[in-house]
Amino acid sequence: MTTSDRTVVITGGTSGLGRECARTLAADPRWTVIVTGRDADRAHASAAAIGARGAALDLASLTSVTRFAAELRGAGLPPLHALVCNAGLQFTRRSYTEDGVEATFGVNHLGHVALVRALLDDLTAPGRIVFVSSGTHDPDQFTGMPNPLITSARELAYPPAATESGQRDGRRRYSTSKLANLQTAYELARRLGPRGIMVNAFDPGLMPGTGLARDAGKMVQLLWRTAARALVALPGVNTPAKSGADLAWLVTDPSVADVTGRYFVGRTERPSSTASYDIDVQHALYADSVELLDELAVDAARPEHP
Numbered sequence: 001m002t003t004s005d006r007t008v009v010i011t012g013g014t015s016g017l018g019r020e021c022a023r024t025l026a027a028d029p030r031w032t033v034i035v036t037g038r039d040a041d042r043a044h045a046s047a048a049a050i051g052a053r054g055a056a057l058d059l060a061s062l063t064s065v066t067r068f069a070a071e072l073r074g075a076g077l078p079p080l081h082a083l084v085c086n087a088g089l090q091f092t093r094r095s096y097t098e099d100g101v102e103a104t105f106g107v108n109h110l111g112h113v114a115l116v117r118a119l120l121d122d123l124t125a126p127g128r129i130v131f132v133s134s135g136t137h138d139p140d141q142f143t144g145m146p147n148p149l150i151t152s153a154r155e156l157a158y159p160p161a162a163t164e165s166g167q168r169d170g171r172r173r174y175s176t177s178k179l180a181n182l183q184t185a186y187e188l189a190r191r192l193g194p195r196g197i198m199v200n201a202f203d204p205g206l207m208p209g210t211g212l213a214r215d216a217g218k219m220v221q222l223l224w225r226t227a228a229r230a231l232v233a234l235p236g237v238n239t240p241a242k243s244g245a246d247l248a249w250l251v252t253d254p255s256v257a258d259v260t261g262r263y264f265v266g267r268t269e270r271p272s273s274t275a276s277y278d279i280d281v282q283h284a285l286y287a288d289s290v291e292l293l294d295e296l297a298v299d300a301a302r303p304e305h306p
């Protein structure tokens with residue numbers, strides 16, 4: 001009997017892409033698979049159904065990220081060899097994280113940067129980090145989403161009042177967060193390569209029917225669910241099961257063991273948008289994000305009534 005000798009953490013593993021990726025990985029007895037979600041009971045139940053282990057992790061709370069990392073470290077698991085930064089949301093109204101950061105940027109980007117940093121000492125070579133991005137990051141893909149707009153980490157975290165309708169503002173924040181995922185993957189690939197940690201980004205294609213539209217109106221949600229059956233034969237449209245298996249491939253396959261700083265659409269390496277390759281912007285986004293996280297950590301540690 002093979003026993004597990006390595007651990008993988010998947011953020012947002014309770015539904016959609018993350019759950020299907022976890023299902024594939026959990027079928028391999030070498031991996032201990034940690035499935036995370038905001039609610040502990042839901043994460044445990046979802047994980048148990050596929051032979052994984054569940055844990056509470058809310059990327060909208062830096063306290064939760066810190067707690068999760070400490071619990072993982074104390075859980076006596078096999079070494080951490082992979083991290084899948086998959087959790088992602090779209091908001092139709094302005095929302096904010098527990099720490100007061102705009103929620104799309106806060107969950108999709110900043111929470112994942114905080115998680116990577118919290119787990120850096122635990123990640124063991126040969127290791128892999130995969131960021132789940134999206135074709136919406138690239139204006140040339142004509143996905144129907146507003147073009148991303150990276151200004152600065154600070155402005156994305158604390159945006160001025162919306163100048164567009166709530167829906168459009170939210171959709172632009174989503175495509176921007178997916179560009180930030182890519183830029184972060186490229187930046188971390190350079191930083192972590194010397195330590196034997198490979199970092200890549202992944203586009204699952206359009207997967208109608210997942211929970212991604214949960215914040216949308218009833219009509220959009222209905223369309224999103226029914227479109228799943230109608231559209232899946234089209235190119236670029238996938239079931240979560242197909243894309244989940246592709247994502248698991250990028251996390252484990254020996255053929256990509258030494259590949260880093262690349263963008264995969266399914267199992268095919270592709271160029272990402274022109275903007276995503278700007279090294280100065282990648283560096284500034286990451287450095288400013290770390291600075292923001294440090295400020296937020298100081299604020300969290302400061303007593304409310306000194």
Ligand SMILES: NC(=O)c1ccc[n+]([C@@H]2O[C@H](COP(=O)([O-])OP(=O)(O)OC[C@H]3O[C@@H](n4cnc5c(N)ncnc54)[C@H](OP(=O)(O)O)[C@@H]3O)[C@@H](O)[C@H]2O)c1
Nearest residue numbers: 012014015016017037038058059087088134207210211212
């Ligand atoms: N669906 C598509 O067409 C599509 C296309 C391209 C890229 N993507 C990307 O694929 C990824 C997965 O999306 P999906 O379509 O599978 O959506 P989904 O079914 O809604 O899954 C999102 C996951 O994120 C978790 N989550 C939500 N808020 C969280 C938070 N604050 N902290 C931690 N976890 C949180 C959810 O778990 P709980 O609710 O249990 O917390 C859930 O497991 C996202 O990054 C998305 O941008 C999706």
